[in-house]
Amino acid sequence: MESTPKKELSPIDVYKLLPKTNCKECGEENCMAFATKLVNREATLQQCPPILQDKYKEAFAKLWEMLKPPVKEIVIGSGERVAKIGGKLVMYRHEFTYFNPTAIAIDVTDEMLEDELLKRVRDVENFTYPYIGQNLKLDAIAIRSTSNDPERFKQTVKKVIENTKLPVILCSFNPNIIKSGLLVAAKNRPLIYAATKDNWKEMAELALMYDSPLAVFAPNDLKLLRSLAKTLLEFGVKDLALDPGTVPNEGLGETISNYTMLRRSACREEDELLGFPLIGVPLVVWSNSKEMPEISSWKEACLASMLISRYADLLIMHSFEGWILLPTVILRQNIYTDPRKPVAVQPGLKMFGAPDENSPLLFTSNFALTYYTVASDIESGGVTCHLLVVDTEGLSVESAVAGRKLTADKVAEAIKTTKVEEKVKHRNLIIPGRAARLSGEIEESSGWKVLVGPLDSSGIPKLIQDLKAQPPKA
Amino acid sequence: MEQESKKDEGRKLSFGPKLFELLAKFQEIELEDVDLQVDELELWIQPGAGVVAPAKVVTAPKAKPTKIVEVDFKPPVMEYLGKIAEVKIGATKSEGGTRGKTVTIGGERFPAYYLFEGLMPHLPVLSLDVFDTKIPLAKPVKMHVEDVLEDPAAWAKRSVEKFGAEVVNLHLVSIDPLLKNTSPKEASKTVENVLQAVDVPLAIGGCGDPHKDLEVFEKVAEVAQGERLLFNSVTLDMKIKRAAEAIKKYGHVVIAFTAMDLNKARELNRRLYEILPKEHIVIDTTTAALGYGLDYAFTVMERTRLAALMGDPELQHPMSSGTTNAWAAREAWLKMDPQWGPRELRGPIWETVTALTLLLAGVDYFMMMHPAAVKTVRDTVAELTSTSKADASKIADWVTMKI
Numbered sequence: 001m002e003s004t005p006k007k008e009l010s011p012i013d014v015y016k017l018l019p020k021t022n023c024k025e026c027g028e029e030n031c032m033a034f035a036t037k038l039v040n041r042e043a044t045l046q047q048c049p050p051i052l053q054d055k056y057k058e059a060f061a062k063l064w065e066m067l068k069p070p071v072k073e074i075v076i077g078s079g080e081r082v083a084k085i086g087g088k089l090v091m092y093r094h095e096f097t098y099f100n101p102t103a104i105a106i107d108v109t110d111e112m113l114e115d116e117l118l119k120r121v122r123d124v125e126n127f128t129y130p131y132i133g134q135n136l137k138l139d140a141i142a143i144r145s146t147s148n149d150p151e152r153f154k155q156t157v158k159k160v161i162e163n164t165k166l167p168v169i170l171c172s173f174n175p176n177i178i179k180s181g182l183l184v185a186a187k188n189r190p191l192i193y194a195a196t197k198d199n200w201k202e203m204a205e206l207a208l209m210y211d212s213p214l215a216v217f218a219p220n221d222l223k224l225l226r227s228l229a230k231t232l233l234e235f236g237v238k239d240l241a242l243d244p245g246t247v248p249n250e251g252l253g254e255t256i257s258n259y260t261m262l263r264r265s266a267c268r269e270e271d272e273l274l275g276f277p278l279i280g281v282p283l284v285v286w287s288n289s290k291e292m293p294e295i296s297s298w299k300e301a302c303l304a305s306m307l308i309s310r311y312a313d314l315l316i317m318h319s320f321e322g323w324i325l326l327p328t329v330i331l332r333q334n335i336y337t338d339p340r341k342p343v344a345v346q347p348g349l350k351m352f353g354a355p356d357e358n359s360p361l362l363f364t365s366n367f368a369l370t371y372y373t374v375a376s377d378i379e380s381g382g383v384t385c386h387l388l389v390v391d392t393e394g395l396s397v398e399s400a401v402a403g404r405k406l407t408a409d410k411v412a413e414a415i416k417t418t419k420v421e422e423k424v425k426h427r428n429l430i431i432p433g434r435a436a437r438l439s440g441e442i443e444e445s446s447g448w449k450v451l452v453g454p455l456d457s458s459g460i461p462k463l464i465q466d467l468k469a470q471p472p473k474a
Numbered sequence: 475m476e477q478e479s480k481k482d483e484g485r486k487l488s489f490g491p492k493l494f495e496l497l498a499k500f501q502e503i504e505l506e507d508v509d510l511q512v513d514e515l516e517l518w519i520q521p522g523a524g525v526v527a528p529a530k531v532v533t534a535p536k537a538k539p540t541k542i543v544e545v546d547f548k549p550p551v552m553e554y555l556g557k558i559a560e561v562k563i564g565a566t567k568s569e570g571g572t573r574g575k576t577v578t579i580g581g582e583r584f585p586a587y588y589l590f591e592g593l594m595p596h597l598p599v600l601s602l603d604v605f606d607t608k609i610p611l612a613k614p615v616k617m618h619v620e621d622v623l624e625d626p627a628a629w630a631k632r633s634v635e636k637f638g639a640e641v642v643n644l645h646l647v648s649i650d651p652l653l654k655n656t657s658p659k660e661a662s663k664t665v666e667n668v669l670q671a672v673d674v675p676l677a678i679g680g681c682g683d684p685h686k687d688l689e690v691f692e693k694v695a696e697v698a699q700g701e702r703l704l705f706n707s708v709t710l711d712m713k714i715k716r717a718a719e720a721i722k723k724y725g726h727v728v729i730a731f732t733a734m735d736l737n738k739a740r741e742l743n744r745r746l747y748e749i750l751p752k753e754h755i756v757i758d759t760t761t762a763a764l765g766y767g768l769d770y771a772f773t774v775m776e777r778t779r780l781a782a783l784m785g786d787p788e789l790q791h792p793m794s795s796g797t798t799n800a801w802a803a804r805e806a807w808l809k810m811d812p813q814w815g816p817r818e819l820r821g822p823i824w825e826t827v828t829a830l831t832l833l834l835a836g837v838d839y840f841m842m843m844h845p846a847a848v849k850t851v852r853d854t855v856a857e858l859t860s861t862s863k864a865d866a867s868k869i870a871d872w873v874t875m876k877i
Contacts (some may be wrong), residue, residue, distance in 0.1 A: 041649065093769075094777050142876070144873050146874050146875070171872075173871075220864045222547040223544075225547075226545050227542050228543045230545045231539050231542050234543060246855075247868065247869055248869075249857055250862050250864065251857075251864030251866070251869075252854070252857035252858055253589050254863070257587075257589050258591070261590050268552075269550050273545065281872060284872050286870045287868060287869065287872070287875055294494070298826075298850070302826060302854065305831060309637075309772070310834060322810075322812075323814060323815030326814055326820065327764055327820075328827075330805070334768045334769035335769060336771045338725075369762070373766070373802075376804055378805075395746070411724065432810055
């Protein structure tokens with residue numbers, strides 16, 4: 001709905017500015033194909049060697065402006081694992097897609113005991129949850145100076161960077177503290193948190209001296225935030241991240257409204273002063289020390305989830321409970337899934353339980369949602385079976401049948417390529433209820449006997465049980 | 475109308491137990507080591523190819539500022555052409571029903587919680603699910619209602635009195651021809667019992683069989699004439715005209731349910747408009763659980779609401795969400811390795827995060843299950859719509875906070 005020229009960029013407009021030599025150096029067949037990739041953000045301008053030549057300088061600058069996301073991408077860290085934040089092209093994910101999933105940083109302090117500190121750092125680095133073929137991870141360590149002692153902060157920063165590859169965020173409003181941290185993290189390009197109305201000049205000098213990105217903190221004051229951004233840009237700091245303040249409880253409405261305004265200003269009005277990644281701090285819920293830790297954790301998860309939906313590019317959190325981090329990293333994965341591409345799983349033959357040559361064979365589509373629903377129904381019903389995942393180009397069974405992406409020939413082909421005929425003795429195929437109309441054709445093209453299964457996969461366990469009681473005739 | 479204004483007062487009171495009490499039992503739960511079944515599948519997700527590196531922009535060197543360069547901030551407000559229809563659920567005696575309270579949803583003129591543009595006229599309504607027969611429930615949900623699972627009237631009463639349900643969703647699952655095949659007459663009797671047990675409005679759910687649901691809806695609509703029940707739901711595979719006529723004749727309202735497809739939602743609405751006024755229709759574009767398609771559910775709802783506000787006349791309806799679907803996610807109910815915490819906490823936080831995500835997409839009517847999730851969403855709505863100024867001084871020093 002919000003019309004920004006960025007997302008409506010046409011490949012033709014980009015093509016016009018490319019060298020049009022069709023040299024294939026970028027790996028594409030021609031310049032038009034490369035232009036399409038650029039527009040879809042599947043390629044970067046630097047992959048075109050000719051455009052980097054001096055004679056195309058003007059075209060490069062124009063293309064750069066055209067392709068530049070309204071929210072700048074900022075890189076935290078310098079080693080193997082960096083955190084890229086921002087780089088957003090649109091406000092709503094359905095307008096294009098979101099890049100750079102919200103980075104999640106976990107806090108440590110300079111008053112933690114060494115063992116405790118190192119354990120937490122390791123746990124953060126090792127955190128992983130396998131989810132539909134990806135490993136969901138945490139992204140950074142936020143080191144808070146609670147001691148306000150420069151030497152102590154320096155030692156803590158040193159220990160952290162010696163023990164992790166994760167990028168770090170140096171947190172203090174005292175420039176002397178930040179400086180002592182930067183002394184040991186000079187090569188790590190940490191995010192400096194944060195410049196405020198009181199310390200912005202010293203922080204800006206440090207950011208320039210150490211070539212590090214700088215966070216700007218102006219709690220619940222967007223005019224100040226924008227003024228600080230303007231000031232820092234004029235000062236020469238290019239990489240900023242904005243924190244409008246996360247105020248929980250009765251401040252939640254304004255907080256969510258602030259993040260929404262900032263992102264709309266950047267994406268719709270192309271306000272370059274606000275076109276930077278946004279930082280959210282769910283950790284603030286821990287300010288109520290009288291609260292049960294489970295309740296603070298609970299509130300932190302809620303706040304984190306809302307900030308992920310509402311445009312935070314970096315979150316700083318405290319709770320390390322699995323039941324808090326799990327919904328957080330999964331929501332992040334969901335929101336950052338590319339809505340332009342149907343989500344599909346790898347087609348092929350899957351096994352549930354320990355199936356043998358007599359176990360039943362079912363099939364389903366390779367649409368991830370369908371597949372996981374079916375798999376979950378099979379697992380929760382304790383069913384032992386083979387499941388043939390047919391390539392439906394990521395469509396659900398119903399849509400695939402209607403759109404001719406799921407045909408009898410495709411099923412027959414899947415049976416052949418997976419060599420399931422060698423794995424089972426019988427020749428009975430259970431098909432989804434929503435593919436019932438293909439049953440005759442499937443029998444014809446595959447030679448297998450078809451049994452129409454339930455409309456909803458929740459009926460699979462019962463069907464298999466009934467089949468056990470009354471097996472189909474060979 | 476008086477009843478409605480009281481409703482908002484009631485919301486500000488904190489009723490029912492505290493969040494911790496609703497979650498309390500988790501500490502007693504024994505944890506077992508169960509390996510999580512990990513799928514080896516790979517997704518065809520191409521990572522975003524990122525953005526190009528900064529170009530060298532040559533600008534004339536400027537003197538560094540010595541004080542803050544003040545600039546203004548103007549809230550980026552937009553104009554919206556559309557308005558969401560208001561749908562009233564339930565009817566008091568003077569309105570031809572027997573309810574002590576009614577609720578109204580919809581009426582929005584701005585996206586959800588864009589406080590800088592304007593507030594919604596009605597807060598979202600939180601309803602709780604009640605089933606007319608014993609069904610398998612996740613343990614963390616079951617423990618709150620274990621003793622009333624076979625008594626829908628008692629279950630409804632508890633949902634209202636203890637857990638603050640503003641509407642009770644009575645799901646007549648036993649009418650399923652493959653289950654008990656309860657007759658329309660018997661099902662209506664259950665509806666009457668629940669109507670007598672509670673004074674909040676009711677939503678009536680079917681079993682998903684379009685033929686049987688229609689038969690039962692027609693009977694219930696007649697028996698509960700004037701109660702302004704919310705029928706859940708009419709679908710494209712139902713005899714839409716017949717269903718809509720019964721709803722209109724006996725003074726009820728309906729949820730138009732479609733499967734994550736804006737065009738289908740529009741099509742169903744067009745067919746309903748032939749019989750029903752807009753103010754009788756709520757839309758449900760399907761809720762998938764966190765981790766199991768919430769991204770689709772979220773985006774379809776967000777698009778629906780934005781399109782409606784931008785002027786699409788066929789989508790200007792309050793939105794309903796079957797948030798209880800969150801429990802379909804295995805992370806909500808499965809015993810997992812202890813590092814992921816007890817399911818007694820994981821389950822309700824799953825439902826809560828699913829609800830909060832859809833809240834921000836603009837959902838007006840939540841059908842929920844776990845009391846702690848209901849309480850959290852209720853508190854969050856109050857916080858999101860609070861007119862008191864945020865006190866930023868509380869967080870100004872978060873960096874040095876001792877935890």
